[in-house]
Amino acid sequence: MKPTTKILLSRGVEEVIGQEELEKGLKSKRKLRVKHGIDPTASELHLGHAVSLRKLRQFQDAGHKAVFLIGDFTAMIGDPSEKESLRKQLTLAQVKKNMKTYLQQAGKIIDLKKAEVVYNSRWLKKLQLADILELLSKFSQSQLTARRDFAKRLKAGLEVAGHEQVYPVMQAYDSVMVKADLELGAYDQRLNMLAGRQLMEKMRMKPQAVLTTPLIEGTDGSKKMSKTSGNYIALEEGPKEMFGKIMSIPDKLMSRYFELLTDIDPIPLKIIKKEPRNAKLFLAKTIVGYLHDQKTATKAMIDFVRTFSEKKSPSDIPVVKIKKRQLPLIDLLVGIGVESKSEARRLIEQRGVRIDGQVKDDPRGRIKIKNNSELRIGKRKFFKLNT
Amino acid sequence: MKPTTKILLSRGVEEVIGQEELEKGLKSKRKLRVKHGIDPTASELHLGHAVSLRKLRQFQDAGHKAVFLIGDFTAMIGDPSEKESLRKQLTLAQVKKNMKTYLQQAGKIIDLKKAEVVYNSRWLKKLQLADILELLSKFSQSQLTARRDFAKRLKAGLEVAGHEQVYPVMQAYDSVMVKADLELGAYDQRLNMLAGRQLMEKMRMKPQAVLTTPLIEGTDGSKKMSKTSGNYIALEEGPKEMFGKIMSIPDKLMSRYFELLTDIDPIPLKIIKKEPRNAKLFLAKTIVGYLHDQKTATKAMIDFVRTFSEKKSPSDIPVVKIKKRQLPLIDLLVGIGVESKSEARRLIEQRGVRIDGQVKDDPRGRIKIKNNSELRIGKRKFFKLNT
Helix, strand or coil, X not given: CCCCHHHHHHCCCCEEECHHHHHHHHHCCCCCXXXXXXXXCCCCCEHHHHHHHHHHHHHHHCCCEEEEEECCCHHHHCCCCCCCCCCCCCCHHHHHHHHHHXXXXXXXXXXXXXXXXEECHHHHCCCEHHHHHXXXXXXXXXXXXXXXXXHHHHHCCCCCECCHHHHXXXXXXXXXXXXXXXXXXXXXXXXXXXXXXXXXXXXCCCXXXXXXXXXXXXXXXXXXXXXXXXXXXXXXXXXXXXXXXXXXXXXHHHHHHHHHHCCCCCCCHHHHHHCHHHHHHHHHHHHHHHHCCHHHHHHHHHHXXXXXXXXXXXXXCEEEEECCCEEEHHHHHHHCCXXXXXXXXHHHHCCCEEECCXXXXXXXXXXXXXXXXXXXECCCEEEEEEC | CCCCHHHHHHCCCCEEECHHHHHHHHHCCCCCEEEEEECCCCCCCEHHHHHHHHHHHHHHXXXXXXXXXXXXXXXXXXXXXXXXXXXXXXXXXXXHHHHHHHHHHHCCCCCCCCCEEEECHHHHCCCEHHHHHHHHCCCEHHHHHCCHHHHHHHHCCCCCECCHHHHHHHHHXXXXXXXXXXXXXXXXXXXXXXXXXXXXXXXXXXXXXXXXXXXXXXXXXXXXXXXXXXXXXXXXXXXXXXXXXXXXXXXXXXXXXXXXXXXXXXXXXXXXXXXXXXXXHHHXXXXXXXXXXXXXXXXXXXXXXXXXXXXXXXXXXXXXXXXXCEEEHHHHHHHCCCCCHHHXXXXXXXXXXXXXXXXXXXXXXXXXXXXXXXXXXXXXXXXXXXX
């Protein structure tokens, strides 16, 4: 089904700049050139990247041209946006290695056959000093330097290096080179994308519109999903692991994940509230479904439910059937409904978890399940474990 | 006579950075590479430039290698140092035109045959984005941007453009390329030259020492000599005009001009105080002497004295003999001892100048000299003009 303009410009959208022009473009018969860039600074893409990639796919489905830009040159510099310290510069070899699987991973979401895939080294590596000074002259110095992320670093006594401010100018030049009608990206790319809009205007081109998507929180439920924070779910994750990780997100994140990572509409807030576990199973199945396939997702769900199936006992102590004889304590807790892995870890570390009366305080511990064991969490929650 | 180390490092010197290393170098038998660069942003060099050029010549006379750098690339960008607004970028054609006479003018002071003349376009135009980012990364952003001159502009609501901060990095790279042991330049070049020192250190070369020379005031006696302020004496000025302009500087500037623009030592402060006019004639003759030649300078002096010879009359009204029948009013005033052209202009504009009782209030006016005319300046100063 072709997404409507309303869906394109509002669902999973933080902000649209240049909306009026963009709407005109969408109304016309013209195929818009929709740019989205990713720097191959790591080897894995994750659900955080999926939010923008899915938006790009929506534009493809609406009949527009996806210009998927691999920042093989910019990756070597490193985008300083929202970074807390100077990024280590990558070598060409590292970047090439990272690039290898990038397309394959992005191809799980966008239609690569219909996309125009470009590498920014093609034009950036050829730029000479005179060209660069010309590009820099299109910006005021304060635009390049008076940035919240830089100010934060300087306040913390950290340095901002002279080359970091050139990053937005390079990304802006990419937009000039691919003649983008629209650039979309996560909210932390706002400044870089606006630089593109400005440069195009100064170079007397039609300035690109800018669409930002929200930054999604990771499995811990608080920090932005990122490799550095270790709270990410990789697009390449195996189905079982991916299913389990999605099941481990805090309930409060569910409606956000539904909005940003699925097409399900209207978002089933009622179900989320009434039957959070079922809603989460549905969420996990949907995401695993498009990142792997429906059959695999169904199998992952059945496996998960089998491992952590839950019944109420007559005395109102829930009886939990555990298929596995041995498993990590954290997985057990998340499986029976603790909000997240980090919450489970907290409970264990605070000595709030007992099995048959014995405190289990090693968050990395595995446990053997004996039939009819009693699991107690905190003061009031009891479970009977059955094998 | 070979200048001593003491003269090299103190006379007409504002500051030496890296003095210890530099003194070691001067003591060794090694020929030091002494860099001095000028951007051909205008067609004329003036006495302001002469201060550094004379210092460079001193190092030549002491047996060192002058590396005279023509900033044909950097001239197109424009050094923002101490500039009150964004410099207009020059075209290549303009720069080439300006360059034409530069060498010839500098050759009036330095020994071009013994100097190494280099043009920075040779290496700067070839730099590519990756090289430039590498160079920029050797500096912190605040080094490039937290500058007094930029702050001043921003405070005045003016813009600093993104490319302006790259200027010191380019000049620094010049130092790397010419392997300078010392860079010398006017005090407003301090930041640029220190950037060279830093870049060399970061690139594991022996960092250049830096020697700054004072900025000399122009003929108005207050502002730094510059083309923009119109208070300059060009190196290419004809001998007569040059002589007259030097005679028009305020007395208080004389000892500074002696120190910075002549080799005369000790500076004849006593004569300056007792016989300012004679001292100024001596100053003018000395400078015209090395920028033209001794014979021409002597002739210029004789002409000047003849035009404005001064005698006291019995009634204590000085009688001034004017050889010319017609001359600009301003020149007449300066010739008889008004401190400077700007002072003369002020007097005329304030209606303080009368000839035979008639107010002369056109600062650009010429006057015809009649025999026995009475010139009155202000309330008390009277002169008899004789032809």
